[in-house]
Amino acid sequence: MAHLKADPQYLFDFFTGLYKMVFLMEVDTQGYKYTDVTSEAVRLASLPEDWKGRYIHEIYEEKVAAPLISQYDEAASSGEPVFYSDQMNKFSNISEYAASALMPITDEHGRVGYIIGLTNDLSDSTSSKLLASIENIDYLTGLPSLLQVKAELLPKMEHSAFSILYLNIDRFKLINEWLGIEATNELLKKIAKQTAALLPPESILGRIDGDEFIVTVADHSEDQTIHLAEKILSSLSQFTYEVNGVSIPVTGCIGICMSPGHPNSMITNACAAMVEAKREGRNSIRLFKTENQHQTMIDEAIMEAELYKALDQDELTVYYQPKLNVRTNRVHYEALVRWFSPVLGTVPPLKFIPVAENTTLIQDVTRAVVYKVCEDIKHTPELFKDAVTSINLSAALFEPDLIDAHFIQVVRESGITPSNIEVEITENMLMKDPIKGVEIINHLKELGFRVVIDDFGVSYSSLNYLRSFSLDGIKIDRSFISQIDQHHNEKDISIVHFIIQLAKKLDLYVTAEGVETKEQFDILTSLGCDEIQGYYFSRPLPLEKIKSTIHHFFDYILLKDQFYQEAAVTQERTGEERRLKEIERLHILDTPVEERFDRITRTIKGAFHVPICFISIIDDKRQWFKSCIGLPEPVQTTREVLREFTLCDYVIREQKALIIENIAEHPDEEIRKFFTLSGLQFYAGIPLISKGQMIGTLCITDYLPRTFTEHQFETILDYSKWVESEIELYSMRV
Numbered sequence: 001m002a003h004l005k006a007d008p009q010y011l012f013d014f015f016t017g018l019y020k021m022v023f024l025m026e027v028d029t030q031g032y033k034y035t036d037v038t039s040e041a042v043r044l045a046s047l048p049e050d051w052k053g054r055y056i057h058e059i060y061e062e063k064v065a066a067p068l069i070s071q072y073d074e075a076a077s078s079g080e081p082v083f084y085s086d087q088m089n090k091f092s093n094i095s096e097y098a099a100s101a102l103m104p105i106t107d108e109h110g111r112v113g114y115i116i117g118l119t120n121d122l123s124d125s126t127s128s129k130l131l132a133s134i135e136n137i138d139y140l141t142g143l144p145s146l147l148q149v150k151a152e153l154l155p156k157m158e159h160s161a162f163s164i165l166y167l168n169i170d171r172f173k174l175i176n177e178w179l180g181i182e183a184t185n186e187l188l189k190k191i192a193k194q195t196a197a198l199l200p201p202e203s204i205l206g207r208i209d210g211d212e213f214i215v216t217v218a219d220h221s222e223d224q225t226i227h228l229a230e231k232i233l234s235s236l237s238q239f240t241y242e243v244n245g246v247s248i249p250v251t252g253c254i255g256i257c258m259s260p261g262h263p264n265s266m267i268t269n270a271c272a273a274m275v276e277a278k279r280e281g282r283n284s285i286r287l288f289k290t291e292n293q294h295q296t297m298i299d300e301a302i303m304e305a306e307l308y309k310a311l312d313q314d315e316l317t318v319y320y321q322p323k324l325n326v327r328t329n330r331v332h333y334e335a336l337v338r339w340f341s342p343v344l345g346t347v348p349p350l351k352f353i354p355v356a357e358n359t360t361l362i363q364d365v366t367r368a369v370v371y372k373v374c375e376d377i378k379h380t381p382e383l384f385k386d387a388v389t390s391i392n393l394s395a396a397l398f399e400p401d402l403i404d405a406h407f408i409q410v411v412r413e414s415g416i417t418p419s420n421i422e423v424e425i426t427e428n429m430l431m432k433d434p435i436k437g438v439e440i441i442n443h444l445k446e447l448g449f450r451v452v453i454d455d456f457g458v459s460y461s462s463l464n465y466l467r468s469f470s471l472d473g474i475k476i477d478r479s480f481i482s483q484i485d486q487h488h489n490e491k492d493i494s495i496v497h498f499i500i501q502l503a504k505k506l507d508l509y510v511t512a513e514g515v516e517t518k519e520q521f522d523i524l525t526s527l528g529c530d531e532i533q534g535y536y537f538s539r540p541l542p543l544e545k546i547k548s549t550i551h552h553f554f555d556y557i558l559l560k561d562q563f564y565q566e567a568a569v570t571q572e573r574t575g576e577e578r579r580l581k582e583i584e585r586l587h588i589l590d591t592p593v594e595e596r597f598d599r600i601t602r603t604i605k606g607a608f609h610v611p612i613c614f615i616s617i618i619d620d621k622r623q624w625f626k627s628c629i630g631l632p633e634p635v636q637t638t639r640e641v642l643r644e645f646t647l648c649d650y651v652i653r654e655q656k657a658l659i660i661e662n663i664a665e666h667p668d669e670e671i672r673k674f675f676t677l678s679g680l681q682f683y684a685g686i687p688l689i690s691k692g693q694m695i696g697t698l699c700i701t702d703y704l705p706r707t708f709t710e711h712q713f714e715t716i717l718d719y720s721k722w723v724e725s726e727i728e729l730y731s732m733r734v
Helices: 007-018 039-044 062-078 125-136 146-157 172-179 181-198 222-236 264-278 292-311 350-357 361-379 398-414 427-432 434-446 491-503 520-527 543-570 573-586 595-608 632-640 647-653 669-678 711-731
Strands: 019-027 031-037 082-087 098-107 112-121 161-170 204-209 211-220 242-243 246-249 250-258 285-287 314-325 330-343 343-349 389-392 421-426 449-457 473-476 509-512 531-533 614-619 622-629 640-641 658-660 680-692 693-702
Touching: 007 019, 007 031, 007 098, 019 039, 019 062, 019 181, 031 039, 031 062, 031 181, 062 082, 062 098, 082 520, 098 350, 146 204, 146 211, 146 264, 161 264, 172 242, 172 680, 181 204, 181 211, 181 222, 211 222, 222 250, 222 285, 246 632, 250 264, 264 285, 264 449, 292 350, 314 361, 314 427, 314 473, 314 543, 330 350, 350 361, 350 693, 361 389, 361 398, 361 614, 389 711, 398 434, 421 427, 421 640, 427 434, 427 449, 434 449, 434 520, 473 491, 491 573, 491 711, 520 531, 573 693, 573 711, 595 622, 595 693, 595 711, 614 647, 622 632, 632 640, 647 680, 680 711, 693 711
Parallel strands: 250 285, 330 389, 389 421, 421 449, 449 473, 473 509, 509 531
Antiparallel strands: 019 031, 019 112, 082 098, 098 112, 161 211, 161 250, 204 211, 242 246, 314 330, 314 531, 330 343, 614 622, 614 693, 622 640, 658 680, 680 693
16 A cells, blocks of 8 residues: 655645544654644543643553554554554543544655544444444454355345355364464464465355354355365365474364255354264365255154153163273273163164253253162172262253252262262363353362363363363363374374373373274373273173173283283393393384484473483493483584493482482582583483383483472473383384
């Protein structure tokens, strides 16, 4: 846009004939000075009588002046017009707003010397048009709003057949947290621009909400529309965000409606199809089918009627799926409702639970399930005595009165101790009303129940946000687990690793559900997961079949223990030989430098503000560095030193961490020699453990003495677990 160049007073007089509120502001090093102002502007801006020659910051309080000055700053620095709306500063104001434009006036050298401010009170009829335009445009992306899309689409539908595509960005809350609001906004602008470039003529692209966009295309066949949706999803993957240093592509889901109708109904149907697509997983596309929708409504009505009968005739039963605590080898259970209808056959919970939640039937279903679980616990003490049994709480019951009446009261009447029951709730239940969530969780905890988040990661809330709730644990959703055993699937493993690490920081117990293979089991246990649930051990089973399954659990546990006992008896190796054998198994010695380990040392060096950090493997003769920062150049090049000349040798021999805050003043003369040899005064070395063997060290050192607190010690221990996980993953070639 061309810069405004003219006599400032002339421009002020010119705009006075067009606008009631005009401000002429001189720009100098002190700020923005009122030079001339219309009488209406003086009144509505609540300017004092002596306004002339005074600055904005002199007239208004900080809370009023700061946002106003920021708008002027933008106009002065960019040299471009700035448009904004804000609450007016008049004393009688009751949430009245004004729309303003700031027009920079440049001199012959291109310097902004004055700014003309033009303001309209949005209560007048002229400005109401401006307000309407604000409602119709998404000012972040410049795209039309949902209201505007509908308005533009309606007349066009008289001449052409239109398809609606409803796009939702996956894991948007997670992206927003990792990137931050500003970077996420930039990402949304780029997504909007790139998507627009893919669309054919006469299309409309609009933004509905934070992570949702709408596309309309004319005269497209079903195949053409699906192909366009595939192109849009493919283009999204060009944008990435980082988790733990791993680049992850942006993904989305699209719902499509091609059935003719009013824009409102078509958009609603496309949204319903999008929700179905999200249930199928990332990068899914779902087409809305009218006939299917009508049949679904009929099926749900029949199911509701049969569910009434099922509750009356006691057709619902409870199956149990065992969960193995890999730390203690104790078995716990999840209670899962099952319905075997004489009319409908076996009805999956995913079918009848949503029907029940749309009515008060969910209250009766919950009471029936809780009652059956309590009865089973009472009458089968050999299975449930030392176990915790989890029960899912429906979002439809997430009210204090409903929980008391249909959950807590049933447990109380049964005489079962609440500590034997774990309540599973979803992220969405907490995020919809966090204050109520805190109240309900605290109430359950006070009564003695455990409370965990089920399907964690589906709604992509923040683990740090969960710090607000007194939770006991989380269950990582099966969608994160299903692909971690696939070859080279480092991204999903990194996400799971990240979740487990943060959960441990918040002292949350971690369960992985949907574990189906030994490879998944091995990876999860190496990452520090506490509890495993899935078909790898057992599918959900009726009570009478659980006993034989538990024998399978204990057979596994006994075989594992027997293996280690036999290994200790039959293998006549010294402790050092077993340690060296484990290093050999890892195949890590003399391997190239890798970013996955360098990333850790950089992170730790920055966290402790030390000049030197390294990860080392120690064999029988040498200390070999897998990653090192700050060591002398010869060592950086050879990546090894003789073991006998290192403090890390003490860590291996003594089998424990070694912290020396001032090496020069250490009572052991042998240790003081290291100060003479290297000049180092501070040392913190943490053992790295693999399969019970001490294979190396994680160390930070400094040339100055340091005080090392208990908190710092716990922090570096946490980092050592990260290193150990990476080493195990490396050995599995993941």
